[in-house]
Amino acid sequence: MTYRVVYKVSVAKDLRKMPKGDSVRILDQIENELAQSPRSHPALKGPYAGLRRFRIGDYRVVYAILDDEVLVLRIGHRKGVYK
Numbered sequence: 001m002t003y004r005v006v007y008k009v010s011v012a013k014d015l016r017k018m019p020k021g022d023s024v025r026i027l028d029q030i031e032n033e034l035a036q037s038p039r040s041h042p043a044l045k046g047p048y049a050g051l052r053r054f055r056i057g058d059y060r061v062v063y064a065i066l067d068d069e070v071l072v073l074r075i076g077h078r079k080g081v082y083k
Contacts, residue, residue: 014075
């Protein structure tokens, strides 16, 4: 089953902050890998319970699964994405 990927408006701002090569690579992996199997990535705990993360090098994609959609909430470097 392929999920439809939906991005929160603030994700565009997150992508503009990173190098263009990294942002293109991240978007490709989101559309290819995350849309195919979003439940295979680890769930977050604590205040972020119910969300999941997708690791792409030093970057993390924080997302939620809503029925047949994957809602991408945040994309950022691993040191600051959870703040």
